[in-house]
Amino acid sequence: MSDSQKFPVAAHALAYLAHKNATSPEHAISSAELAASMPTNPVVVRRVTAMLARAGLIDTRAGAGGGAWLKRPPGEIGLDQVLRAVHGCTHLGVPPPGAAGCPVGERIPVAVGAAIVAADQAAAARLAGITVADLLSTDPEKL
Amino acid sequence: MSDSQKFPVAAHALAYLAHKNATSPEHAISSAELAASMPTNPVVVRRVTAMLARAGLIDTRAGAGGGAWLKRPPGEIGLDQVLRAVHGCTHLGVPPPGAAGCPVGERIPVAVGAAIVAADQAAAARLAGITVADLLSTDPEKL
DNA sequence: GTAATCGTAACTGTTGCGATTACCAATCAG
DNA sequence: CTGATTGGTAATCGCAACAGTTACGATTAC
Numbered sequence: 001m002s003d004s005q006k007f008p009v010a011a012h013a014l015a016y017l018a019h020k021n022a023t024s025p026e027h028a029i030s031s032a033e034l035a036a037s038m039p040t041n042p043v044v045v046r047r048v049t050a051m052l053a054r055a056g057l058i059d060t061r062a063g064a065g066g067g068a069w070l071k072r073p074p075g076e077i078g079l080d081q082v083l084r085a086v087h088g089c090t091h092l093g094v095p096p097p098g099a100a101g102c103p104v105g106e107r108i109p110v111a112v113g114a115a116i117v118a119a120d121q122a123a124a125a126r127l128a129g130i131t132v133a134d135l136l137s138t139d140p141e142k143l
Numbered sequence: 144m145s146d147s148q149k150f151p152v153a154a155h156a157l158a159y160l161a162h163k164n165a166t167s168p169e170h171a172i173s174s175a176e177l178a179a180s181m182p183t184n185p186v187v188v189r190r191v192t193a194m195l196a197r198a199g200l201i202d203t204r205a206g207a208g209g210g211a212w213l214k215r216p217p218g219e220i221g222l223d224q225v226l227r228a229v230h231g232c233t234h235l236g237v238p239p240p241g242a243a244g245c246p247v248g249e250r251i252p253v254a255v256g257a258a259i260v261a262a263d264q265a266a267a268a269r270l271a272g273i274t275v276a277d278l279l280s281t282d283p284e285k286l
Numbered sequence: 287g288t289a290a291t292c293g294t295a296a297c298t299g300t301t302g303c304g305a306t307t308a309c310c311a312a313t314c315a316g
Numbered sequence: 317c318t319g320a321t322t323g324g325t326a327a328t329c330g331c332a333a334c335a336g337t338t339a340c341g342a343t344t345a346c
Contacts, residue, residue, distance in 0.1 A: 008255050016251065068292095079258055090234065092226070093148040108162075173323090184304075189322095210323080
């Protein structure tokens with residue numbers, strides 16, 4: 001896989017919604033406004049917000065005055081949920097298949113893969129200790 | 144950045160060297176043999192072994208009978224050192240620059256970047272608890 | 287109805303990567 | 317010394333993934 005910017009965009013969007021107190025349909029923020037705050041393209045934002053909506057972190061509504069708003073309090077949204085919502089992982093690579101026929105050569109990739117999974121879980125656990133609300137705190141408590 | 148396979152290749156190469164007890168110049172393993180065990184291309188292996196040599200984890204020698212061998216015991220090579228040797232990171236993306244002029248919009252990317260660094264460090268700390276020797280153990284103790 | 291907005295598809299240009307080829311330097315065998 | 321083997325590195329190719337953009341249908345407020 002490649003260097004996707006989905007996670008940073010998602011985290012930024014959620015933090016922006018929290019900052020604007022967008023917690024109900026009448027305070028929805030449009031993809032254009034979110035995009036302007038990054039800055040990036042509204043379509044890029046909508047691609048991410050659609051995934052966040054599917055994960056149940058936000059809701060969106062089409063039409064005039066539509067946009068996105070938070071479905072849960074910012075302090076209850078861990079960044080690990082954000083990472084999962086955008087299908088992110090730590091991307092340390094995929095183990096090579098290993099030479100067929102060599103009993104040791106076939107076992108090494110399994111061990112390497114397990115190490116990558118362990119590192120991935122450790123990163124997710126660390127992100128679970130940071131919430132969207134933490135992204136707005138002025139002093140770097142948990143960061 | 145993209146989904147680089149350098150880390151899995153490096154870990155596999157080190158584990159293979161450990162399995163072959165390649166710990167001195169006279170037991171050097173050629174890039175061709177390492178490549179055959181993945182399988183991949185010898186040049187890809189040499190690109191990685193050159194980085195591992197620069198990091199002091201292995202030594203290499205050119206010429207007939209040359210190749211690579213471990214410079215340190217497998218149990219003393221943590222996978223975090225391997226990751227650093229190949230300049231790896233968790234690749235969660237780079238925070239967007241943020242809209243200039245907005246005090247909050249400019250602070251969010253900093254916080255997001257700090258969260259990414261925290262996740263990166265957590266993954267490295269987890270990898271530090273796994274050594275090349277662990278990759279060869281038959282039972283999944285630390286994996 | 288009109289305007290605004292989301293969701294999604296299609297397309298483009300760029301970037302990064304693995305693989306391959308090629309060449310030079312280094313090393314050993316004879 | 318000569319030749320064969322091997323690592324290091326550069327150049328190149330083809331592929332895949334991504335951000336950005338345009339476009340269009342569907343939905344909603346006024």
